[in-house]
Amino acid sequence: MFDKLEDLVARLDELQNELSDPNVASNAERFRNLMKEQANLAPIVEKYQEYKEAKQTIEDSLSMLEGESDEEMREMLKEELSSAKQQVEKCENELKILLLPKDPNDERNVILEIRAGAGGDEAALFAAELYRMYVHYAESRRWKVELMEAEEIGIGGMKSVTAMVTGNGAYSVLKYESGVHRVQRVPETESGGRIHTSTASVAVLPEAEEVDEIDIPDKDIRIDVMRASGNGGQCVNTTDSAVRLTHIPTGIVIYSQTEKSQLQNKAKAFALLRTKLLDIEMQKRHDAEADLRKSQVGTGDRSEKIRTYNFPQGRVTDHRIGLTLYKLDKIMNGDIQEIIDACIAADQAAKLAKMNEE
Template identity: 70%
Template sequence: MFDKLEAILHKYEDINMELNEPNVAQDAGRFASLMKEQSSLTPLVECYKQYKKCKKDLEDSIEMLESESDEELKMLLKEEISNLKNQLPEIEQNLRILLIPKDPNDEKNVILEIRAGVGGDEAAMFAADLYRMYTKYAESKGYRTSLINVETIGIGGMKSVNFIVEGQGAYSKLKYESGVHRVQRVPVTESGGRIHTSTATVAVMPEVTDDVEIDIPPEDVRMDITRASGNGGQGVNTTDSAVRLTHIPTGIVIYSQTERSQLQNKNKAWALLRSKLYDMKMQEQHDSEAELRRSQVGTGDRSEKIRTYNFPQGRVTDHRIKVTLHKIEQILNGDLDELIDSLQAADQAAKLLKMNGNM
């Protein structure tokens, strides 16, 4: 591990030297690339420097203790040595965490797709609850959300909804939400007071940016312009502004009608199509890399039942990490931090275990 850290430190120093060269500042592309690489390495380098300083201080203190005769100074040195010995393992653990390979999608915006599953109208009502939960969570993080398309039912439920969450690190927070969510409660449509179990599926896809190559030949996509339907807002369904894209090789159909502008709907539809195709590509990679899948905490399999929301008991249980929280109302109002932090910690621990086994 420390050979690798030394190599990273030398690389970081080389980047700093190159950034100070006059000709690099004139090359905007090269300068931006170096700045990005420097920024990504800084936390690890700073932590490693802290580790080296702590270790050097410990060695110096031990050396001073061996030659010191003053009892008071010896007591102070012993206390300092004890503190430094306690700090070293913590800093080393932080180094191991920082060495975990970064997910290249972590800093990206995300596109979420929620679909009602088993349970009819109640499943659609639950899908609407999940949509509200994620928009509330995004709002608490300072992220911006915008609808792409929504298919509603008359009693306030959603058969399906697609929306974008924009904000730095949005994917790193929301990527663990993909999978089947289950609700157990008495539906508003139930007159007999019986508890029903319904489901909704959530797919979280990174928004495809310029650094990702997704080849979509024009002949593979049919685009239709139609008049928006439903309650899209004043003026939305009076013009031919809705856009439907059909990706012929996969059969994926994208529909966007939430904006008045045909161009805005077109841009949203293409963003969703690119993300869906990229997501399919990632799924294929996950399916072929069984070892990688085993080291992940629920970020691959869309059919995995990941969480249960039990209203009678007021609890939410995440089945992947065996965590149960008795605060269902707060969670459905967007208070997801405790769940997401626990999922990130579990994922980190699994990757650390795998990394340590390979060292």
């Protein structure tokens, strides 16, 4: 590990020299890639410097203890030695986590899909509440949420909703939300006071980028244009602005009508289609890496029931990590950071354990 860390220190020095070169600064793409690499390396090198300083403190304290006879001074040196040893252990653990292989998609934006499952109208209401929960969470992170597609029902529920979440590291955080979410509560329409169980599925897809080279031949696409339906602003129902894409090889159908312009809706639909095709490729690779999937915390199997929201008890339980919190109101209002942090910690612990076995 320490040989690798020394290599990273040298690489960071190289990057800083390259970034100061005027020829590099004039090449926007190369400059951007080097800046990204520097941003990834800097925290690791900084933590390694902290580790080396603590190691040096241990050596200095031991050396001074050998020649020190004053008891009060010896006690001070012993305290300093103990503190430095704790710091070394802490830094070693943090460095192991920092050196874990990173998901190449972590910095990407997200396509968030929520679909009502079992439970009829109650499931659609829950799907809408989950969507609002994620919107509030994104706002707390100062991320942008853009609605792409929604199928609403008259009582305020959503059979399905698709949105783009744009923000630094959005996928690294929201990927832990993929799976089946279950709600237990008494519906307003239930006169007998019986608790009903409903579900909604959440899929978090990393946005496809141009560098992914997702090839979509023209012959594989059927494009239909039509008038948008539902409530809308000026021109929504009077022009053929809505776009429906059908990807013939996979049968994927994308419908986009949230923009007034047909060109804008077409661009949105293609962006969503590229993301779905990238997701299919990722799932193939993911399924081929069965051992890795076992070491992850619910980031691959979307049929997995990951969380229960129990309204009568005000309880939220994440089944993957055995975490139960009694602050359902806050969580439904977007306060999900504690759950996400716990999922990240469990994921890191599993990967560290696997790394130690190898």
